[in-house]
Amino acid sequence: MAKMIDVSDLNIYYGDFLAVADVNVTIEPRAVTALIGPSGCGKSTFLRTLNRMHEVIPGARVEGKVVMDGQDLYDKDVDPVSVRQHIGMVFQRPNPFPTMSIYENVAAGVRLNAKRMRKSDLDDLVESSLRGANLWNEVKDRLDKPGLGLSGGQQQRLCIARAIAIRPSVLLMDEPCSALDPISTLAIEDLIGELKSDYTIVIVTHNMQQAARVSDKTGFFNLAGVGKPGHLVEIDDTSTIFSNPSQKATEDYISGRFG
């Protein structure tokens, strides 16, 4: 299920503005890759190029390749909607569909993809997705209640359940804990640790302790100056990045000397 992603010579633009330049990286399957770096260096922008969410912004475009399973996701005959089915995303703020019940939130992705399913199969899928997101026990008696009635941490796990219900290969997470309290953050971090046996996970985080706790690989993005494009300085095993990075800029950042 989990897939490797190969990015080569990727330049990412907003109109004429080159926001991120020349990214070359291989994202390993069944592992958590954390992206860290100072504000504005393009972590979120890069993340959104991996499932073609970047181009929903008018004028936004990329040059280069993002290859999964031998297929360049930017080939002209590739449908971006199907890319997003294979590469799911969880955002900074939990965003359950406001008018839907807990059950309907999890089922929504399958319904949007117009897959017809027997009710009993859908029930099983909702249950397994909620179990996968470590939320089942907390919500199994109130599946018909609004998703918005859950706590922030539960809502974020509901969004993870919604994302995994469509059986993606890759999960992208853009600061998934930044709106959560420490207990909910720990719950999500534990969940990330469990999910990585089935998924390729890429997480943007501002929290370096979190990157150190949850990830196998860490990539450091930086910015040469205001108005300059962000770039990937280095990516390596998380333990190496935090103990013995090869670039001085990385060492300065992780030791808090800037950023």
Ligand SMILES: Nc1ncnc2c1ncn2[C@@H]1O[C@H](COP(=O)(O)OP(=O)(O)OP(=O)(O)O)[C@@H](O)[C@H]1O
């Ligand atoms: N919708 C947009 N239109 C134009 N420029 C944008 C847009 N979104 C981001 N940018 C620019 O792209 C660059 C990278 O921004 P991005 O949000 O990806 O950085 P980041 O590293 O994720 O920052 P942060 O850690 O603060 O979230 C910045 O210069 C930002 O101003």
